[in-house]
Amino acid sequence: MGRAPCCDKANVKRGPWSPEEDATLKRYLETHGTGGNWIALPKKAGLKRCGKSCRLRWLNYLRPDIKHGGFTEEEDKIIFSLYSQMGSRWSLIASQLPGRTDNDVKNYWNTKLKKKLSLEGKTSLAIKNNTEIITPAKNSTNSAPCSTPSLPCILPKTETNGSLTFWDSITQSSVTLPILSDVGYEPILNTAQSLCLDPVDQFSFPAGINMDVSELGANLINNQNKIVLSSQEGSSISDSSSIAIDHNKCLSLPSNGGTDLEHAGTMLIDSGFGFPYDPVNALLFEDKAGEVASTCCPNFGGFGYADIKHQLGQNQSVINQY
DNA sequence: AACTGCCTCAACCGCCTATTT
DNA sequence: GAAATAGGCGGTTGAGGCAGT
Numbered sequence: 001m002g003r004a005p006c007c008d009k010a011n012v013k014r015g016p017w018s019p020e021e022d023a024t025l026k027r028y029l030e031t032h033g034t035g036g037n038w039i040a041l042p043k044k045a046g047l048k049r050c051g052k053s054c055r056l057r058w059l060n061y062l063r064p065d066i067k068h069g070g071f072t073e074e075e076d077k078i079i080f081s082l083y084s085q086m087g088s089r090w091s092l093i094a095s096q097l098p099g100r101t102d103n104d105v106k107n108y109w110n111t112k113l114k115k116k117l118s119l120e121g122k123t124s125l126a127i128k129n130n131t132e133i134i135t136p137a138k139n140s141t142n143s144a145p146c147s148t149p150s151l152p153c154i155l156p157k158t159e160t161n162g163s164l165t166f167w168d169s170i171t172q173s174s175v176t177l178p179i180l181s182d183v184g185y186e187p188i189l190n191t192a193q194s195l196c197l198d199p200v201d202q203f204s205f206p207a208g209i210n211m212d213v214s215e216l217g218a219n220l221i222n223n224q225n226k227i228v229l230s231s232q233e234g235s236s237i238s239d240s241s242s243i244a245i246d247h248n249k250c251l252s253l254p255s256n257g258g259t260d261l262e263h264a265g266t267m268l269i270d271s272g273f274g275f276p277y278d279p280v281n282a283l284l285f286e287d288k289a290g291e292v293a294s295t296c297c298p299n300f301g302g303f304g305y306a307d308i309k310h311q312l313g314q315n316q317s318v319i320n321q322y
Numbered sequence: 323a324a325c326t327g328c329c330t331c332a333a334c335c336g337c338c339t340a341t342t343t
Numbered sequence: 344g345a346a347a348t349a350g351g352c353g354g355t356t357g358a359g360g361c362a363g364t
Contacts (some may be wrong), residue, residue: 016332016358039349055350091352107331155327166351 007039007050014050017057019049025054026062060101067099071108079113195275 017025028045033074039051047054060066072081075097090102090109097105276309 053333060332111330183357256352
């Protein structure tokens with residue numbers, strides 16, 4: 001048996017609401033409330049509208065506490081932050097933004113923030129390789145959806161003194177980009193839909209890609225696509241490190257010496273919204289001092305211009321094999 | 323001024339879940 | 344417990360407005 005329609009579609013008005021209809025609905029709701037039944041409401045109120053349509057109109061437009069107008073920078077950050085944690089749960093996100101509706105937030109995300117994000121990301125580049133760069137953990141215990149393979153990508157920043165050639169997995173073409181000289185290497189975790197991360201299973205480079213961190217004083221073990229960074233000397237990596245990738249698929253992370261790494265055990269990715277993101281421990285840092293808000297298995301993708309710092313001070317794998 | 327393409331956002335659709343019968 | 348119903352939600356659509364040519 002099919003589902004009964006919520007209203008007689010042949011006898012209800014559709015399309016934009018007129019000011020008269022708005023006034024009628026508003027007057028009725030302010031006097032009587034919903035009566036706990038939206039479906040019966042339009043008849044009682046004298047409206048030739050579907051009950052669902054009335055509900056939507058009230059919730060998204062007529063409610064007195066609705067905030068109209070542009071979103072603030074602060075709201076941007078909240079939306080982005082929450083989206084990174086829970087994905088497109090618009091009603092939940094909207095509940096954290098007084099006066100905003102799920103429809104508002106959804107529209108704003110789809111028309112503005114998503115573009116802002118892609119502009120921050122510029123492009124998604126995977127390390128040149130014939131094989132798929134990365135796949136989700138086969139036996140991951142993550143609860144978040146992981147329907148799309150995650151791709152570690154490399155994105156240089158703007159300060160340049162050379163160039164690198166990368167393989168753009170999206171356009172399937174080589175791209176030459178400047179060597180970054182500001183923050184260092186940027187393995188961007190890029191996925192169209194979601195990225196499953198947990199503190200143990202992170203990401204690996206496929207066979208054929210070696211990550212040489214010798215210049216950092218760290219040890220590299222890649223016999224199982226596993227990278228183990230174990231040296232205290234690794235702290236020599238700095239914000240001024242540069243990245244180079246050669247055509248033998250050898251990723252090197254040279255350093256020109258420098259500062260200590262904060263947040264041992266973490267990789268911080270600059271979300272582009274003013275706070276770095278720690279995908280390894282699935283933590284969101286409000287600032288680089290490490291003000292932590294815990295998250296669970298976040299979804300995000302397409303981030304660019306990442307500031308990443310590897311933990312090099314413990315005898316443990318930073319990047320494990322899937 | 324006319325045309326075109328893009329953008330915005332209100333509204334709809336259909337699915338899922340919770341509640342009621 | 345099953346079926347019916349209503350509420351809630353996210354995805355999508357399309358009309359109208361705007362900017363560029």
